Amino acid sequence: MKVRSTQPTRRLALITGAMSVAVLALTACGGGASEPSATSSTPAAGGLAEGGATTLTMWVDAERAPALEEITKSFKEDTGIEVKLAVKDFAAVRDDFITQVPTGKGPDLIVGPHDWLGTFVQNGVIAPVELGDKASEFQESTIQAMTYDGSVYGVPYALENIALLRNTDLVPEAAATFEEVIANGEAAVAAGDAVYPFLVGMDPKQGDPYHLYPLQTSMGVPVFGQNDDGSYNADELLLGEPNGVEFAKKLVEWGDTGSKVINSNITGDIAKEKFNAGESPYFLTGPWNVPDAQAAGLNLAVDELPTVGAEDAQPFIGVNGFFISSKSANALAANEFAVNYLSTEAAQDAMYDVGGRPPALNASFDKAASDPIVAAFGEIGANGVPMPALPEMQAVWADWGATELALIKGSDDPTGAWTTMVGNIEAKIAGQ
């Protein structure tokens, strides 16, 4: 043992040496960020230009990332700022954003649907965006959707909504009311051309109030009341309107124990499969199912949403857009990128090319509308209402869906079921 008594010091020396090398290497990596390019003009600039932002981080999902590469490249050319596109799992990105922004490690920008707004604002994680006069270049409904508590919070790029897809080989003429739709569908079934008169996907656990909403609004039963500026008022739950009960009765009538026009066992996947197989003339769905239907060789028409009552059949519209973090260390650069680059025709065109949803920018929309399907979806969307972004909406979905599902499965007491639902939702909203 004695022989090695000097060893600890030798080891220590070695280790300290290794550590200092590591420290040097690491600090060199950390501090060597490149300076912004356009600083040379005035010699007197001195220390002003030091420590400028050189990168922005944006969270996107895998599908949209490629569409943004072009615009980030031109942003880098103009300003020297690199936009890092961090690809994130769409299912978790909203919650990750909410948890990470307060720690200061969140991104500068995030892509998402407008109905995240309420939760984002509630948690204080996004900052308003001033579009200025550019706002008028966007479709009005998209700006309205991006508005929360009177401020615009995002740069919209696409909107999506459902419509009634019709297989023109089975039913050649468009129908206006749901009754006619059912009649046409049943005629096709009676003639042996189809198996199902009408298809809409139902979640076997939660129903699907989103898809059934146009039928409901046509009976004059929106979810929330709207203020003068178009924003929703959480204190005014309109599901309890007298016609709500009538709608509940209709659901039973259409459901499993009635005409089976709406079948609780048909999930979204099954509905798509049956429609693409030509087994039904109608499919109430969104643009996301159109490419596959076309690939299946169907002759498609996009019809106006059918009405049940006297009012307009208004679908929910979902607007996708870009949001800026409230704790972005590069807020100015992020604003510059969002307001002046992501709102350009080139950027919106690129997003349309990968997503296939009608663009939010009028100029891009007009171009995309050369496709009759996109034009038709866009036209129906113009009549829609933004999905409420209020945090209170979360209290609505579960009860609403479960009750509708129960009614479709059959109920002796639709009035009771609907009133209980309204009571439950009111209790939940009040409880917070």
Next chain:
Amino acid sequence: MPTLAPPGPAATRPRKKSGITPDSTLGLLAKIVLLGLVDAFAVYVSITLFLQEKWVILVFASAVTLLINWIYLRKGGLPAKYLAPGIFFLVIFQVFVMVYSGYVAFTNYGDGHNSTKADAVNAIQLSAQQRVLDSPAYRVSILERDGDFHLLATDPDGGVSVGATDAPLEDADAITDATGRAVELEGYRTLQFGEVLANQEDILAVTVPFSDDPEDGSLRTSDGSSAYVYRPSLSFDEATSTFTDLETGTTYTDTGEGSFQSADGEQLSTGWKVNVGFDNFTKAFSDQNIRDPLLQVVLWTFTFAIVSVLSTFALGLFLANAFNLPDLRGKRIYRILMILPYAFPAFLAGLVWSGLLNPEFGFVNTTFFGGADIPWLTDPLLAKVSVLVVNLWLGFPYMFLVCTGALQSLPEEVNEAARMDGASAWRTFTAIKLPLLLVSVAPLLIASFAFNFNNFNVIYMLTDGGPRFDNTTANIGHTDILITMVYEIAFGTGVGRDYGLASALSIIIFLIVAVVSAVSFRQTKALEDIN
């Protein structure tokens, strides 16, 4: 953490002299490299923490680094050297998570109470800046004089004005570029975009009063190239920590519950995280939504966990026995097929099975029941059966593996002795094999119980707790177990997610599982007496 290194007896033990011992040159080199890597990482982390001014974590990280170095550089203390990495990861991935959950249980952390008060105030102030209706859009250049930033604004009609935070907007005679936008002004220096970026925090903070009357609002820029007239709808008074609505005059005061509230109970949208003491635990026992269905849910949770353990164990044991016959051909192939469900992620299996069990289109009804309309997932009783069957399908391979291993390790002599004594196969199994098997398998059964007690995936993906109870406003149903009920209560009802309540409820569940497991483990001691 500080008690990592008990002075081990190993230090006094004679050392072996074979292979790579800590004393060989190679061993020394490996030690230096590994420790060097750890230290390099630690230094990197420390620098990052230093730059972010996270002092508490920095001190902690340095202490841990020093401790690790001390453990591995000193002579002796061999047990500590073996235990240190394991304990380090245990602390980070287990102890920290548990302590953090414990901490969260005493806060109101959740949607609307997400961060600090400073962040909330900042977010409210950002949102309160409203653009003055029909005010023009200005194009701006950023100027600098004596270290102050000024906005040089060009209105849509070409009028030019200049101002800073303490200097209201006044007309100016500036040099314009080709587009008519003012870019330079005598006595000031125009900032290039790079400089604007470098000073963005100060520039974003520039609010140029539009006139001497604060009612007219102020000019601000958010991108360094355009500016608008804003008027805040709320003003914050730091001294009293209150927000005042400038239009209605309502004041919103800090209630001490993590939000600003007016006298008539109206809250500002963004709140912050505060400690709430035992509120979450009180709520767990007083909330009507939890209390009403609690008994049913607890009963079903125990039924689910116990039946799942017994059924998977019975099937696994039976199959293990069957495929343990010495003269069975193709045993390996059977065994591989048997454990396939084990390789399936539980949440995926849940989704697949919910498709298979679709009453009208599902494989089960169309193929096995000749198209009968059996509501597997929507009838209260059938839904429970379905959940148990699917969990059996998912869980038996594990028991099969465990039992196969245990059976193979049983000494063959016992078996032979039993045969010599003329015992039947059944008797050999019940009187000899099973008791011996239980000695090694019983702890695993308890672990399996604890796992199934919190088997979130199967329930959530297969039935989502449904069909729903009629007597409760919460979305809780006949197949909900405690953990899915917690999820519904904390995340699925009301407005937003409530991490504080979820943590409190999880701690209560943990206590239940811990008590049940502890009692069971005591019982298994009796089994060991068989040996």
